[in-house]
Amino acid sequence: MKRSTLILMGLVVIVFALSWIFKAISFHGVEEHYVLQGFLVTLAAFLTLSIMSFLYRDNPFYKFAEHLFVGISAAFWMSMGFWSTIVGNLIPRLSEGLSNFFKVHYIPGDYNIFFYIPVILGILLLMRLSRNYGWISRWSLAFIVGTTAGLNFIRYLRSDFINQVSATYVPLLVDWQGIGHFFSNLSLSASGQFIMMLANWVIFLGVMCGIIYFFFSKEHTGMFGRASRVGIWILMITFGASFGYTVMGRISLLVGRITFLFRDWMGLNI
């Protein structure tokens, strides 16, 4: 490691050590464990700035925060998987002896022989660790992928297909009473006849052209190609609106972190 890097790291450590001292002093008399509270706020600020330093370039502080985050989260999820799924949900439904061993409440009424199926599939999955019998783990994988794909097929068919088809059944002539009536009552309000008809026409044409864009077994030429072009335009306009909406949400997340740094860590009332 370069000398300049070491000096920089030393300086950062000193700055955050000072921050810890100042925060602990500011919490004195306010928080019961003021030294610990000062440390936690300083650590949170350090990790926030370490992650943000990635905007400059990859650096040792980012690497430290990244490895800490990955390590803690991987360990947390493994621990959760064992204690919540196996100990918390499975064992109380299968074995009184094991429930007593892990000090969890045994539920005799919930005993169900079908719970042995995930146990067996889980053991088969662990056969991957064996060089000779690793192929057996494919059975579990086939079961997981096949079963859930089948279940999802019905769900998607219903939500993304049939319900969407019925959602396009909108009248193109809303409350139509003749061309004269239409122009004499022309209104641009959201509940007005003109806007409602316009919205329904957009739904109709948008869905038709959008579907045509997603035809894969026919070349997009001629009239078909033009409809497909309209379809992609409609998709892009939708994506543009969605982009703007989501970016606003992300800005609010950034504001949250900056507020933490300025107010909670630096103590500035902005």
Add this chain to the structure above:
Amino acid sequence: MRYIFVIFSLVLLTFSAGLAQVDTLGVDSILLNIAPPSPISNLTVYDKANDHGHALILEWTPSPDDGAGMNTVMLYEIFRSESPDSPFVNVGSVPLGNSRYDNIGILEKESRDYIPDNTDLYYRVDAVTINPEVRASSEVFGPVRSYSNWFHRGRVPVLLAVLIFGGLMMYFVTVARKGAELYVRPLAGISAVDDAIGRATEMGRPILYIFGLGTADMISTIASFTILSRVAKQVAEYQTQLIVPCYDPIVMTVAQEVVKSSYLDAGHPDAYNDDMVFYITTNQFAYVAAVNGIMLRELPATNIYMGKFYAESLILAETGAVAGSIQIAGTDEVGQLPFFIIACDYTLIGEELYAASAYLGREPIMLGSLKAQDYAKAAVIILSILGIIAANFGLTAFTNIFKVLD
């Protein structure tokens, strides 16, 4: 002054106590003298259709004193018993103005809310006034039985769609297996995959393949496995390095199998290494932090994002763009597509991801299913036009065919 204050306080106390006495007497007398309301009429109880049992529905004509007449009914209490002579148990209530109660039972036999199937049950509904003791009971209705149904008739449209789509798929798969050439239009994103792998080989840099946050049961992840299979085969042929960091352990396991068999198919089983496909963590942003680090340290020539992506899509794609990689993305997550479109060189939009897996795989089953999907889309267009005509003419019988009930 002190005496005046004490006297004034005593007077106030006496006055308020007197008022309270009068008020209590008034309310009590109203409660005691309230007249019993007229009972409900035409009580009918029937089994809830299209369910797994343990549920009955009650309907009645409200009491004449519900919102009219003496206007004394406050609520209706529902009672159930297994015999007309044994005591009835209160199973629920609804406020005035209601004429229906769904008695949905739970499956625990010890519970008071358990409704046994195939057992004679009797129901009674009481119209209750503000004084719970002043009420009017209906005639007892029964016996009535709850039972479970084999078929959910409200989901017949789903069954029809499955049959039609399944039939189309079987037909086209058979046609494809017989060797018929099924045309699939070229997709820019897919053509770019071959070029991107070639670029990585020339530059001597790795290819980064990312599944996103999808689990192995998601359709987009399953489609992504097929694409990975093709990419891995080509990578094995060109002897390029492949990096597949995974968010989900099951996805990692499947991906390892996919890459392994692709290396075997390419005739380079020795080049396969289990460390190509590895698990990072099941935490969204920790995963992103790690993948971003890989992008900047390994400097992959090509980043391929195929699968399910959420809030991490832009962070990943933007870092990849900063690292100077060629980027090809594909997802069916509509909310994330805009980010891929702006930050990647090629993007497969929604169903193009599934089509890509069929296009690359070139297997009869996948090509047949793609063709069947196109016919299903044609059916959607025809049905939509018919439905819109029906909606314009108020033909609700046609539009109701497609209403799927819960």
